Amino acid sequence: MQWLLAAMIVVPLVGGIALSLIPVSLSRFVRPAALVLSGAVLAASAWLWYSFDATAGGMQFELNLPWIPGLNTAFHLGVDGLALPMVFLTALLTVLAVVASRSIDDRVGQYFTLLLMLEAGLMGVFVSLDLILFYLFWEVVLIPMYFLISIWGGANRSYAALKFFIYTLAGSLAMLGGIIALYLATGAKTFDMLQIAQQSAVLPRSVQIAIFIAIAVGLAVKVPIFPLHTWLPDAHVEAPTAVSVLLAGVLLKMGSYGFMRLGPTLLPEGFKALLPLLAILAVISIVYGAAVALMQTDMKKIVAYSSISHMGYVMLGIAAGTTAGFLGAQVQMFSHGLIAGLLFLLVGTVYERTHTREISAFGGIAKVVPILAGTMVFAAFASLGLPGMSGFIGEFMVIVGAIQPYTVYAVIAAFAVILTVGYLLWMVRRVAFGPLNKDRADMKDLTLSEGLSMAPLCLLIVFVGVYPQALIGVMSTSVEALARLVGR
């Protein structure tokens, strides 16, 4: 079974490239083929979850092949409780993104090639246990994302795609600098994360801080943490729906995952030293994201800024440095993947029907499209953290985890939920309720296939909300080990 993880990267990559070779005359078969490929990966990740031993610590399903012996870098893969939920989330959202890409009609083959390449890159980031491999997949994600936005995006796509690319590239090159510094600083001369983890703890504190700052810049751009967030609203607004789903659902998690994967294990002292700063920036992100969302009139922008705010909770949990904080961050990452995915799917369907996302262009649509409006209300409640849904569990755990080290911040974060309630309910009220806008009188309700792409997300949101132990149980052993390294 050691080849399973490699297969989950190779199948979408090679299969995806094969899709681009399908002649244009047969392009109607491309999406079903992409569905089969991504479905296979989802099945594999479900099997991975099923056979994962939650009580055993350390890495499972490890694969370690020599790659560049001269650098001591290896094709080293593995999952633990930190990576497993992300792997599953990636596989799930890719399938839904493929389903949601039904309106793509320009260069269909290339579109699905890039989408599956994106999945391969994301999988690679979450299962890599070698820093060079990690960086490689990290960058591989950039290329399909750039082309997906710049070819199939909205009117201002060229600017948005380039801004996304340059921003994240600048960040990741800083990270590469950090990785090189780490390689040279530890005497081990290896890029293997597990080996470095055993050696780097002895590095002087100042060295650890310097290296971790370089790495953290790359991670923070991806999350994104205030003030490195400005690429996100542009990219989201211009990206096609399915790409927004993956961008908000999984791509942002690369950053927060990186903080937990690299920080406590590789540079514990540097990580600890930066936590207070991270906490401040996290709280600013929470409040700032929510406040800006409150002022938007474009629904997609509201969801985009809400992502900044919600990722702020993730970062606050990480900055707490405790088991509860880490667990909360992990749950919030998973939950935000589901909820943001659902919200972007909804905004996408609305836009497909009406070609506008301006709130003022709607009103009272619940009367004509009850299922669509109902799902929107559901998603809004999930996002604002209604108990019984996954969003509540994540934010609650983060605040509980953060209350002890950062009482003030935790209180601010808790009260920031009021802002979230504000922008979401305000949006829902003006879009779905009130007098019906006459332009929307002939709007169509959700089709079966649209409903099917949203149903799994709704079910999982409730399932995690009601029975969070299903998620926490898988993560807790690995997360406790991380928290012990931080020692707070």
Add this chain to the structure above:
Amino acid sequence: MILVPASEYAYLLPEIIVALLGVLLIVADLIWPAYDEATGRSKTWPAYLAIVGLIAAAVAVVPLASVSKTLFNGIIQIDPLAAFFKLLFLGIGVLVILMSVNAVPKFTRWTAEFYALMVWTILGSMLLASAAELFTIFLSLQLTSLPLIVLVGYAKRDPRSGEAALKYLLLVLVSTSVLLYGMSLIYGALGTSTLSEIGAALAREKTINPIVAMGLVLLLTGFAFKITAAPFHYWVPDAYEGAPTPVTAFMSVGSKFAGFALALRVIVAAEAVPLNWHLIFGVIAAISMTLGNLGAIRQKNIKRMLAYSGIAQAGYLLVGVAAFSSWGIASLLFYTLAYGAANLAAFAVVIIVANAIKSEQIADYAGLSKRNPLLALALTIGLLSLAGFPLMAGFMAKFYVFLSAAQAGLIWLVAIGVINSVISAYYYLRVAFVMYVSEGPAEPMKIDPQAALALCVAIAGVLFLGIIPQAAMVAAARAAASLFGG
């Protein structure tokens, strides 16, 4: 009169093959003219003859790859480093000639002479890789430069070509005078012209002799012209734009690497001079990277853009020199392979597109992804490699170079290099954007099969070096070790 044993000539078999190849091309053309007066068309046999001859020379280099020997009383050095460069030049020659089989007859009827000149400039580069004595260096350098001047001006009917040739001629005159002046100062001060004795003499002197220092500076200035390092790079965009594209393709890699082949032995000989070489080369590298990348941003002609990108790439190569260690030189050698493959891939596409639509403007690449998806993909891979993206040769090359610089403590240089990589991504990506997003004509584009084959080889090289770099890195490390006498 010092006698030279005849057996020593055997070590020069590759050079002898290449020299005769050039003669053979011209003589054969006299007997069986490649240009058919009746039809007005050129036959392609001179190109294939040149390719076969260069491959034969490459085969002759292989057994010398593990030999270290000094020939002719110290003027020629045979070692893994020389073999590395010779194989590199021959490989570049084969690829450039293959991609220009159909492009050359478009601007000249004298095709055999064109390839003969190209073969001789390769011969000069090969000799430079082995030259271990100042006058041999000078003669080899002239042998690389003089045919190139003619080649740059080969498109007689294109005024830009003539202008470029004149500029290149002036550049060669200036840079060789500077070089020669430097050489005479060093010879005058130390009384010897072989690099090994110069190195030994410099090691004995504890202080800096101002005449020697002046000589070294002039020598390195001449070398900076050749590798297109800033601030001696102003000739590059005009010469590259005006020269026929196959010649530009050769200059952008072959001529630049010849400069490095020349410089490495001189630098090692000068190592003993108590100057801060890290700083000197680091500053030149930083200026080259920055000016090259900033210049490339504004370019509308793809050859000019690649010219500026080449100036920046010379800066990255110099980062390896600035590290001034066996590791640094090894990473520089690996970088030459990676840059060579990626840049030749880009030029192959430029040649193919120019053959099909007669344009070198980036704006005319609009819609290329629809006209020929594989061609657009190939150029994207080439450009992403130049930008230093993972899975491609350029990433591994930059990674090795930055690693060696960091190891030498040049953190500031790594930081400048990293910032420059971000800038460069902007203009490389812009070409990809034009190809994939901008609206353009959609009719399929005719592909020149020989150039496509060269393109496939170059792309295969880019991916191979990017995914499995180990073998090439081992070869580079061995070549670098031989330079440091290991």
